[in-house]
Amino acid sequence: MSTSRIRKEVDAALLAFVDRQRPALLAISPDLAPMLAALDALLTGGKRLRPAFCYWGWHAAGGRDRRDGIVAAAASLELLQASALIHDDVMDSSDTRRGQPSVHRRFQSLAREQDWSGATETFGEGTAILLGDLCLAWSSEMYETSGVDGEHIARGREVYNLMRTEVMCGQYLDLLEGVRGSGTVEAALRVVEFKSAKYTIERPLHLGAALAGGTPEVTAALREYGRPLGIAFQLRDDVLGVFGDPAETGKPAGDDLREGKRTVLIAQTLERASPAQAAVLERLLGDPGLDRAGVDELREIIEGTGGLAACEAMIDRYAENAAKALGDASISGESRIALEELAVAATTRQA
Known part of the structure; x- marks a missing residue:
């Protein structure tokens, strides 16, 4: 299918x-x-990525004969x-x-x-x-x-509960970084993993596998594929939040800058910025009245420092890790093709 x-x-x-x-x-x-x-x-609206990963995690784990x-x-x-x-x-x-x-x-x-x-x-x-x-x-x-039959619903419930806990904790960490402003790549990546990466790809895959009664080996293989892909997905989302086309993102250009999001993209920029550039970024980031000129100024800093290039390199690296994990996994046929296509859809959205 x-x-x-x-x-x-x-x-x-x-x-x-x-x-x-x-x-x-x-x-x-x-x-x-x-x-x-x-x-x-x-x-x-929405791309229905989470249900898609859940379905193909189920399919990869052998659930294709019990579709109810x-x-x-x-x-x-x-x-x-x-x-x-x-x-x-x-x-x-x-x-x-x-x-x-x-x-x-x-x-x-x-x-x-x-x-x-x-x-x-x-x-x-x-x-x-x-x-x-x-x-x-x-x-x-x-x-x-x-x-879905009761036995498999019960197996999946543990994953579902964990996923909900993780996304709430990730949301708190996001709020914490916004007010604390540590600005480190490590802190931003922790938010990425728990607010978005696990919740968008890794846990839906695990949920599907649990609903199929999948083996620990299949679950582990899906984890090795899903975790880096989830991180790459959110890093791409962070780039689109600054450089994306509003017609594609559904939000005004530079909205993440107005909201003051402490993303990996911003952390990479701050690591490379001169004191003057960092001062401008800290002054304008989170200004709800930021106009087009201010957005353009911040974009120039993010590109000029190499922050954007560094973030793009991270996306490529995590996507490659996901592709390698899928290549090494004992997942074949329709499931593999679908997961390959979903990886492209998750990481190469247009800016």
Whole structure:
């Protein structure tokens, strides 16, 4: 089965799950309709990478003969992702997500349009937190009711629980670096690993393998492939956050600079910057009012110091390590081809 077919099936499973939940929410109150609309809008976007890695981890581990429920179980990761994105946008004060207003901004606008008397900012942020919590609860419900047999659901539950713990810890480390500003590559890589790399690729692969009843050897092989690929994926995302096309990223150009993200790209730049360049970077990074001229100035510093080239070299190195691990693994046929294609999709997105 092709990866594009998996994506279509994941889309259908998500739509069906949310549609099953819809009557219960609207029975509580019609006032919940805007929350469902916000979730519908968010779920229409995304590359579905996590479900894809979960599915092909399952396939590689020998689950291809017991397909019942695997797509729904994999699709539940999109609800977990929705929860993380909604909360992340609140913490980063992001205005947009996937080319549309972030959830908290959407509800702030709703309150202003309705001329409600309360604090619109608090309402928007509170609603986003609640919708993110609802997505987190629904991710577990969708997983548990996916239709995968109980023995394999139980095996996967341990991975699912660990993944959720790791991403929350990674998010805290990201916040910590933002306020502490240590600026080291080592600290930034620790955030990359736990906030994104494991959660995006390594753990979904492990979840799929667990759902298939995979052997420890297959799980280890998927780890050797997934961990470096996950790091390369996030490093590419960091580059796109500064140099990416808004039409591709769904966010304004240089948004990561306005948010003050202490990424590996920034750490590599600071390691190579002159005192004057470092002073400019520290002054402008995290300025929510940073204009196009300021973005261009920071881009010039990042390129001129060699920070961008160093980050690109890291992406290439981690991607090569992932390719080598997959080449050495006893994974063959359709699974290998799909994992090779996913590695390219994860690391060569256009700037």
